[in-house]
Amino acid sequence: MxxxxxxxxxxxxxxxxxxxxxxxxxxxxxxxxxxxxxLPDAALMPNERIAAAAETALRDSAVLQYTESSGWPALREVIAARESAKIGRAVSSAEVFITHGSQQALSLLAEVLLDPGALVIVEDPAYVGALQVFRAAGARIVAVPLDSEGMRLDILEDLLAAGERPAVVHTVSTFHNPGGVTLTPERRRRLAELAEAHGFWIIEDDPYGELWFDRPAPAPVASYSPQVIRLSSVSKILAPALRVGWLIAPENVCRAVELLKQGADLCGSSLTQQITTDLLCDTPWLxxxxxxxxxxxxxxxxxxxxxxxxxxxxxxxxxxxxxxxxxxxxxxxxxxxxxxxxxxxxxxxxxxxxxxxxxxxxxxxxxxxxxxxxxxxxxxxxxxxxxxxxxxxxxx
Missing domain, CATH: 3.90.1150.10 (Aspartate Aminotransferase, domain 1)
Incomplete structure (x- = not known):
């Protein structure tokens, strides 16, 4: 047979x-x-400080239990405060959703925002992780080249004038991977204006924004429009193994992401999220x-x-x-x-x-x-x- x-x-x-x-x-x-x-340099990761935070966290058995799908409440409050300072407006904890690294945030967003065949604009050269996610979602991907000031918005505007209607524009706006450039404040403002005029979401992928050398990075694209969804994580400033990322989005987007995450892995790790909370709250040390x-x-x-x-x-x-x-x-x-x-x-x-x-x-x-x-x-x-x-x- x-x-x-x-x-x-x-x-x-x-x-x-x-x-x-x-x-x-x-x-x-x-x-x-x-x-x-x-990869971040493992020699710069705070092993001893993480160990101390883990020891403190483990004094409460609650950190070994399931947590809310949207993330450990104390961590969401910390991220909300940090993002409020960056964006320049009050971000509530209801707009914060904790994920298993920012890559999971991107994957869940693709399911929430994209139907098969939807148009996604990415930068060229593109972040490989974004390409994998958008291809898996069945999106139609169009690339807009970079120059020394970031995404070429003149080319994006030409696409819009020609009738293209993206569902999402994805940008690694600050210290681009792989391009190494940063979107200028003028282009950030213009990109936000285009999103509001043409009705698309911007996904601002920002894992590197705190790693500036001589002067702080420009204000996030999210500073200019509520149609920007921000992604980040602690992988580059603390340790990838914590697997703590997040997205900042309107509440209806967060609730949609929550439904999908419940079907994927129920929730993240209470333990690593509490460790991360401890480290992010220790402002002088951080x-x-x-x-x-x-x-x-x-x-x-x-x-x-x-x-x-x-x-x-x-x-x-x-x-x-x-x-x-x-x-x-x-x-x-x-x-x-x-x-x-x-x-x-x-x-x-x-x-x-x-x-x-x-x-x-x-x-x-x-x-x-x-x-x-x-x-x-x-x-x-x-x-x-x-x-x-x-x-x-x-x-x-």
Whole structure:
């Protein structure tokens, strides 16, 4: 008797594994300097402070119980206060929804806001996690390119004038991943105006906003319109393993997200949410902790930029990071970074080719570099290895 194998859902046919996650498996070797992963530096994570908060939390057995689907109430109050200060208006705890990292927030929002075939505007190059979510939702994705001031709103306006009607515009507005740029205040205001004029949601993905180097980031896009849904997490300022993210949205959106989350995982972890509450409430400690991260990452970013420009000169152009974790670079010759990658790995350095972030048109000469997990000497050595890889590939 022959067996008929059950089929998987058709929507899986168009999905691909993240090229970055796949690359991380290849770069786990000790002999490779990885500038590929978007990881915060584990050495800067507050292990002892987290342990102390965990010990305190565990004195109350309630932290081992299920919590509300919308999140630990005390944490929602803390996030509401922090977001109120950033946005410049009062955010109530009813507008705060805690999720299992901000990626879950994005996934749940896609289910709430998008019907199959709905148009989503993303930036080009695009955040890979957003592409995975929107493709899984069956959205039609159109990319708008970035320049040094963020999303090209003139091109977005042309799309709107041509009759396109997005349901959602997604932006990593501050210290863009992977583009390394920040949307200017003027463009933030204009994007909000366009959302209100044409009736679309803006999802402002902001995991890096507190990681500024020399001056604070501009006011969030959410400062200019109630049609902006903000996402963030503590992964970059505390630790990814806490798995605490959130969205800030109108109450009706939060309630819709709640219905879906109940069907996905019921609720998040009371324990890690209480730990996070403790750390976020300890303002003097938190301020010093984040300042240390900013100083360290800022020094590393400047070191990497200097090494790249000293080594490659006009052959490579790169952004000047003012915060965040990444810089975006482009070879000015015909260097194909996807083709170069195996040779780079052989010489002991890893990066992410720009093609991994492309929506439609690939950019073969581009690459993303992460500067957070290596000290200055290691970053200089990484650039030297990249230079060697280019020589090897050219047969020099």
């Amino acid at each position: 022959s067996l008929t194998t059950p089929a998987l859902a058709g929507k899986l046919a168009g999905l691909q594994s993240s090229a970055i996650r796949d690359l991380l498996e290849l770069t786990a070797r000790d002999d490779i300097i990885s500038l590929a992963g978007g 301020t010093t902790h984040i300042d240390t991260i900013r100083t360290t990452y800022g020094t590393r970013a400047r070191t990497l930029v200097t090494a790249l420009r000293t080594t490659f000169g006009d052959r490579l152009h790169c952004t000047d990071p003012t915060g965040g974790m990444f810089l975006w670079a482009e070879f000015t010759d015909t260097t194909d970074t996807t083709t170069l990658l195996p040779t780079a790995l052989d010489t002991g350095v890893a990066y992410v080719p720009g093609a991994a972030f492309a929506v439609t048109n690939t950019t073969p000469t581009t690459l993303r570099l992460c500067f957070t997990t290596s000290d200055e000497a290691t970053l200089v050595e990484a650039v030297a290895r990249l230079s060697k890889a280019l020589r090897v590939s050219a047969g020099v």
